Amino acid sequence: MAEPKGETAADRAYRILRSAILSGRLPTDRKVTEAGLAEMLDLSRTPVRNAVGRLLIEGLLQRRKGSGLWCILPTRDEIRTIFDIRARLESYAAARAAEFATPLQRAELVASAARMALLVDEMLSDPHADVVPRIDAENALFHCKIVEAAHARRLELLLQSTIDVNLVTLTLQAYGTEQRMRSASHHHEIAVAIAGGMVELAGKAMEVHILSAASFVLTDPQADHPAPRQGKMPVRPG
């Protein structure tokens, strides 16, 4: 998951910088520079510029003309907006999946939902086991497979820059037993709807799934910012 082999230096810079910004390891109260980031990552400016370009497009960085880059952490309102956008785009993806998914994809979605249910059971029966990362991975896989099954490259590209693993993980970390069970139940409903070709239901079920997560995260007092840290922290190149 961390460092794919065929990854270019630019990809690596992008992955590390994006994670560093969203987890608050880069300062938001002062400028950073391409040269500085390059030194930090032990790279030349070329791949860093590539990564910075993508982050500018995603809005996680902003350029103040001649005066450095500034990291932009999404505010609570912006996180709300991101969930709203996800609800609209992913429900469209689910609806399309119900219409266009291959038989194999439908089966895989049902299987993923089943695995998720098992994982939640495991969590309930043995709270000490380290199942949470596996739940996170299964969740990511499920959403990813739906977008693939929608057969809409445009949708993939848009969601890719909207859904960030850091934000999703943040969401899931805020989840408790109750919410995880409900979430697993949602996955089952969505998978069955898609497998059965029920376009409307699949879309609406996904909408509920996402907005439910949003409402939970945003009403939880702890889940404010992703690590609203201030001081400068080193980002290790590895």
Add this chain to the structure above:
Amino acid sequence: MAEPKGETAADRAYRILRSAILSGRLPTDRKVTEAGLAEMLDLSRTPVRNAVGRLLIEGLLQRRKGSGLWCILPTRDEIRTIFDIRARLESYAAARAAEFATPLQRAELVASAARMALLVDEMLSDPHADVVPRIDAENALFHCKIVEAAHARRLELLLQSTIDVNLVTLTLQAYGTEQRMRSASHHHEIAVAIAGGMVELAGKAMEVHILSAASFVLTDPQADHPAPRQGKMPVRPG
């Protein structure tokens, strides 16, 4: 509109290449290379690589591992998908605008809709006048102002890469008198809804506006691909 002064070489390359791809001036049946594009534009590979990177993210270019770039023209199905996505994102933008727009922005939207009505009148009374480009411009301005008034940077970024002026212009070119009148009417309805803070109505009216355009474009036998040309055509650097 064409060439902003403070534009960098990379921006220029991006603008020209994107337009060249969508208008069919670059071949889709054989590879193009960064070096080739650079020579075409009379630039070094550096700014071209920047532009190519953005186009790869947008999906208008695709990289076949070691062997050149390929231009990807949206198929009819993909255009349909783009309209669906626009309907969902722009209706969200309109709803947000109805909630968050400043008084000035509300007034400007109403004014834009009024100007559009005047332009359509002008077109009706004097079919020979060259009002069509002005109508296109007013239309672009209207949609742009709504997205701004939504006060959601994320939405701006996503729509920016989804809405392409070439596709919109293509749509409008397919429009006749009847459709233009209806479109102007839509603009008025949307502007009034936003100005009056009617969140639901604004969103739904925008949805109708976009899907109506989609249904018209996609049922029109002439509006198939954007210039499905095959042979190689030069792209002038200017």
Add this chain to the structure above:
DNA sequence: TGCCTAAAAAATGTATCCAATTTCGCGACG
């Protein structure tokens, strides 16, 4: 003391060179 100007410092944008990876063609061998 305050402001204008100009020089220097900083940051980004561009060009060019080199390295690494992949492709394709050619030839030899089975």
Add this chain to the structure above:
DNA sequence: CGTCGCGAAATTGGATACATTTTTTAGGCA
């Protein structure tokens, strides 16, 4: 005659040097 393999060519990725633009600061003059 087909296939394997090696090498040359093509293409992209990364580093560095240079140009351009903007900011900041130092200094002089009112």
